[in-house]
Amino acid sequence: MRYFRLIALAAVTLAGLWTTACAPRRTSQSPSRPPATPPSTVQRTTTPVATPPPVAAAPQGELRGIWLHDPRGEDWRRVMADLHAAKLNAIFVKFSTGGAAYYPSHVLPGSYHAGRDEPALCLAAARQYGIQVHAWHVCFQMKDAPLDAQSRAIREGRVQLDRYGRVRRPSYRVPVLCPSHDWNRLQETRAMVELATRYPFDGVQLDYIRWPETEPCCCTNCKKRFTRDTRCAVRSWPADVTKGGRFAAQYQQWREQIITRLVGETSAAVRQARPSVKISGAVWSDVTIGRHDYAQNWKAWVDSGYLDFVCPMNYATDPATFTRRLADERAQVRNRIPLYVGIGAYKLNSGQALLQQISLARRGGADGWVLFNYDDQFRARMLPALCR
Numbered sequence: 424m425r426y427f428r429l430i431a432l433a434a435v436t437l438a439g440l441w442t443t444a445c446a447p448r449r450t451s452q453s454p455s456r457p458p459a460t461p462p463s464t465v466q467r468t469t470t471p472v473a474t475p476p477p478v479a480a481a482p483q484g485e486l487r488g489i490w491l492h493d494p495r496g497e498d499w500r501r502v503m504a505d506l507h508a509a510k511l512n513a514i515f516v517k518f519s520t521g522g523a524a525y526y527p528s529h530v531l532p533g534s535y536h537a538g539r540d541e542p543a544l545c546l547a548a549a550r551q552y553g554i555q556v557h558a559w560h561v562c563f564q565m566k567d568a569p570l571d572a573q574s575r576a577i578r579e580g581r582v583q584l585d586r587y588g589r590v591r592r593p594s595y596r597v598p599v600l601c602p603s604h605d606w607n608r609l610q611e612t613r614a615m616v617e618l619a620t621r622y623p624f625d626g627v628q629l630d631y632i633r634w635p636e637t638e639p640c641c642c643t644n645c646k647k648r649f650t651r652d653t654r655c656a657v658r659s660w661p662a663d664v665t666k667g668g669r670f671a672a673q674y675q676q677w678r679e680q681i682i683t684r685l686v687g688e689t690s691a692a693v694r695q696a697r698p699s700v701k702i703s704g705a706v707w708s709d710v711t712i713g714r715h716d717y718a719q720n721w722k723a724w725v726d727s728g729y730l731d732f733v734c735p736m737n738y739a740t741d742p743a744t745f746t747r748r749l750a751d752e753r754a755q756v757r758n759r760i761p762l763y764v765g766i767g768a769y770k771l772n773s774g775q776a777l778l779q780q781i782s783l784a785r786r787g788g789a790d791g792w793v794l795f796n797y798d799d800q801f802r803a804r805m806l807p808a809l810c811r
Contacts, residue, residue, distance in 0.1 A: 484790070489794040490793060490797065491514055492517055513556075517559040519618065556624050556625055557703065559705070560627065565598045581600055581642075602681050708738070721755075730760060734764070734793050
């Protein structure tokens with residue numbers, strides 16, 4: 424009997440196990456975890472992407488330009504196609520310096536690339552796209568001048584010297600012609616007239632039209648001319664004309680007058696030779712610093728009608744500084760001639776930053792803008808933003 428009870432108990436146990444194994448499986452959930460939300464009802468939180476401010480609309484007649492620093496061997500068709508795609512309408516090309524011309528010149532020594540006539544090639548490509556070409560001339564700096572031309576200028580006493588009698592080589596690491604020397608100033612005027620008459624440029628532009636440093640030049644001619652022109656009895660040069668010296672104020676005024684007179688003489692000569700060409704200056708952004716440190720009083724040039732437009736080089740990257748400087752520049756010009764503000768595109772970190780500065784220039788009342796500088800870096804980093 425006991426045997427049959429054991430058999431019955433085992434049968435009941437096996438039946439229970441079979442029922443459990445065959446029953447439908449149920450998913451259990453932890454009491455502390457809420458039921459899963461269907462995918463269609465999940466609430467996603469996204470961080471809004473900042474939309475860049477719209478670029479201010481271009482005013483009617485706006486000049487949209489760019490400087491090009493070295494024309495030798497340039498692919499001019501590619502350059503003009505790039506500018507056209509970016510909606511630029513003017514280019515300022517450095518075709519000469521105080522010591523060299525990138526074309527067959529009768530005034531300056533030549534510095535060519537495979538004997539090419541760069542201005543002719545540039546103009547032919549620009550005309551296909553309706554782009555203005557302004558010949559940019561770097562005054563007094565003997566950049567790219569042949570070594571024999573540099574040596575001759577040094578021997579003739581026409582270059583600037585420091586207080587130790589050494590040849591100054593500030594910006595381009597080359598000698599700088601002294602503005603006090605009559606021959607040097609005459610060469611600058613003749614070079615600008617040649618540019619204006621040899622090629623059908625839309626304009627010619629003076630750059631580095633100033634003294635390169637605040638320290639007095641110690642060439643023989645400077646002391647002689649200053650003493651003759653001002654009748655100051657100089658006993659110690661340069662101590663008497665350095666800041667704090669007996670004749671520092673007279674020396675500052677004398678330097679400024681030399682540069683202003685040169686701009687006036689050059690402007691008159693160019694307009695007489697070819698009245699239709701535009702004359703402009705690439706100038707120091709802050710007129711006060713320009714006057715006190717480099718004897719460049721470009722406001723006086725505007726007051727005297729020497730320029731057809733002016734390009735203050737406002738290369739500030741900070742928007743507030745850029746805007747403040749532009750307001751100061753406009754206050755100097757007072758709408759008497761167009762003001763095309765220079766923008767230092769090479770200093771900006773993105774194409775969007777460039778578009779922002781263009782908008783600031785437009786909202787600030789500039790009549791146009793000129794970018795520095797067209798090169799491979801500009802094509803890669805800035806050109807795509809302008810072409811959008």
